Amino acid sequence: MRVVVAPDKFKGSLSALAAARAIARGIATACPEASIDPVPMADGGEGTVDALVEATGGTFREAVVTGPFGSPITARFGLLGDASTAVVEMASASGLVLIPRESRDPLRSSTRGTGELILAAVAAGARRIIVGIGGSATNDGGAGLAQAIGYRLLDAAGREIESGGGSLNRLERIDASARNRSMDGVEIAVACDVDNPLCGPEGASAVYGPQKGADAEMVSLLDRNLSHFAKVIERDLNCAIRDLPGAGAAGGLGGGLVAFAAGKLEPGITLVIRAVGLEARLKAADLCLTGEGAIDASSAFGKTAVGVARLARSLGVPTFALAGSIGPGAEAVLAQGIDAYFSLCPAPIELDEAIAQGERLLERAAEQVMRAFLAGRRCAT
Structure with a gap:
């Protein structure tokens, strides 16, 4: 019996790794001889x-980069097992989590630290x-x-514009001559x-x-500034x-990475599936x-x-999903590859208690799901 365990995080309760380990323990209790392949997953966001x-x-690697308002901070990135692929979360360098709610100001906040984090990943040997x-x-x-990666964003007097979305209206031209060639x-991706x-x-401005x-x-000012920014990018960078x-x-x-780093926009889950080699791992799985x-x-x-x-469905592998809560419309996932879904909670429980007991609840739910699957398999044979 070969089982791939590929959960996302249970936000506020368990990381993807902790969730995978809890599910694996539940499976092992029900089927000690099972070969279990834990594959922590994510969709490109936090975690x-x-x-x-x-x-x-x-x-894991760390780098000192420029925070959203210019102060130095320590941010983390990952160098994957192939030693040539890195993964970066912009939130760790330029994210809302770094700023108290009362101090948020998109006129001044900058993505410079994200650029510096990418350069740190390149310096560590990453080619993707x-x-x-x-x-x-x-x-x-x-x-x-x-x-951060060497472009000069110049105003009418040939000086660098200031950081933040509030200064983009002053941009007159983009000078790419000093772009960091390590890129x-x-x-x-x-x-x-x-x-x-x-x-x-x-x-970007109106919605977020x-x-x-x-x-x-x-919002109106930021939108006008981004429109001006896009016009200069199209003229100077084609x-x-x-x-x-x-x-x-x-x-x-998203647009900036396309324009300045030749980035390719892709769904996060697609990128993660490819990075962890999930297809090859599922091909050998029974569940x-x-x-x-x-x-x-x-x-x-x-x-x-x-x-x-x-x-998994495209490869003929049955898939069960475990969730902290099952909300309205959940049945829509049954047409998307999930064969059945189950709540972790065996009885009514307060949210705080469920979060605190998440690991134990997930392990027990996984055990029962595995027992049900094995019973069905015995009947089929």
Whole structure:
């Protein structure tokens, strides 16, 4: 009996690695002879570095970079088991988690630290970098990242513009002559799960600006500035990003990575599946167990559990999902590869208690799922 265990994190309770280990223990209790392959998963957001490093036998690295408002901070990235692929979470260098709610200001916050973190990964030997761009505190279109990797963003007097989305209207030209040549030939894969354009009513500023501290007047200013930024990029770099689906992700960092680092925007779960070699691991499996904090109607639109299950179904591997909660519309995942889903909670329980007991509940649920699967298999034979 070969079982692949490929869960996402259970947010607020368990990391993907801890969840995989708990599920594996439950399986082993029900079927001690089972061969279990734990594969922590993620979708490109928070926890992607941890999941990919653990799943590939990689290593964690640290670098001192520029924080969202210019102060030095220590950020972490991962070098995967192949020693040539790195994974970076922009939130660790330019994220909302780094700024108190009352101090958020997308007019000033910069993506410079994310660019510096990418350079640190290149210096560590990476020739391919997966960049997760969730949790952004910025709205600068990747201008700070561009400056970090050597582009000069110049005003009418030939001086560098200041950091943040509030200064982009002063940009007159982009000078690429000093671009850091260590970036040459480095493949940048951007984990992007939204299709927002850079500008307009569905753009970066209008949709995501308010959560970063922008009021209505600021949203309008930031949107105009990003539109101006896109025009200069198209003229000076011959790269059209204004209406590119996904360019508006992370305050325009999606578009900035395309323009300044030749980034390719891809669904996060697709990138993670490829990085951990999940297809080859599933081909040898009799069963797949996945899971995440909640399964509901939104899960069918490419969340981690469904991404895993779609691949498993294409290979003929049955897949069960375990979840902290089952919400309205959860049945939609049954058409997407999940054969059955189960809640961890055997009885009504307070949320705080369920989170605190998550590891034990997940282990016990996995044991019962495995026992049911084995019983069905015996009947079939």
